[in-house]
Amino acid sequence: xxxxxxxxxxxxxxxxxxxxxxxxxxxxxxxxxxxxxxxxxxxxxxxxxxxxxxxxxxxxxxxxxxxxxxxxxxxxxxxxxxxxxxxxxxxxxxxxxxxxxxxxxxxxxxxxxxxxxxxxxxxxxxxxxxxxxxxxxxxxxxxxxxxxxxxxxxxxxxxxxxxxxxxxxxxxxxxxxxxxxxxxxxxxxxxx
Numbered sequence: 001x002x003x004x005x006x007x008x009x010x011x012x013x014x015x016x017x018x019x020x021x022x023x024x025x026x027x028x029x030x031x032x033x034x035x036x037x038x039x040x041x042x043x044x045x046x047x048x049x050x051x052x053x054x055x056x057x058x059x060x061x062x063x064x065x066x067x068x069x070x071x072x073x074x075x076x077x078x079x080x081x082x083x084x085x086x087x088x089x090x091x092x093x094x095x096x097x098x099x100x101x102x103x104x105x106x107x108x109x110x111x112x113x114x115x116x117x118x119x120x121x122x123x124x125x126x127x128x129x130x131x132x133x134x135x136x137x138x139x140x141x142x143x144x145x146x147x148x149x150x151x152x153x154x155x156x157x158x159x160x161x162x163x164x165x166x167x168x169x170x171x172x173x174x175x176x177x178x179x180x181x182x183x184x185x186x187x188x189x190x191x192x
Contacts, residue, residue: 101146
């Protein structure tokens with residue numbers, strides 16, 4: 001069975017594990033870099049991007065995830081995880097992992113009280129997906145090799161670049177696990 005890890009430094013880890021398992025893979029809580037050898041894909045969940053970045057540096061995940069990405073193993077960043085994998089963060093001098101050719105704005109949808117849910121069309125998924133936006137970032141700009149998968153009010157909220165997937169929202173906070181299945185299909189395609 002395919003094993004998908006969830007980086008467990010901060011964020012909705014248990015919810016992602018549940019969605020991974022509903023999608024048909026084994027979910028693995030990742031707390032140490034050596035665990036990366038045992039998984040075929042990883043999700044970097046929401047939380048607070050600056051905190052996640054600091055913890056990744058502390059526990060050696062920056063180099064380890066660069067290596068993971070260099071092996072073309074799929075990485076999925078949701079909410080703060082999207083910020084962590086972005087090449088550029090508006091108003092911030094340096095990126096965290098800097099893997100995906102996107103520029104992102106933190107908290108672009110406002111504060112906690114501006115949080116909302118909506119149904120989004122996502123390229124490659126038949127029906128609209130339920131999306132939860134909580135202090136969500138926004139993809140302001142994409143590079144030439146990045147495919148926009150979804151927009152909300154004309155703003156980019158989901159994108160893919162090869163083995164990298166990013167969503168501004170929290171797909172794990174609903175019972176709709178189709179975006180996790182989409183990621184699982186990316187992992188299967190890499191293995192084929």
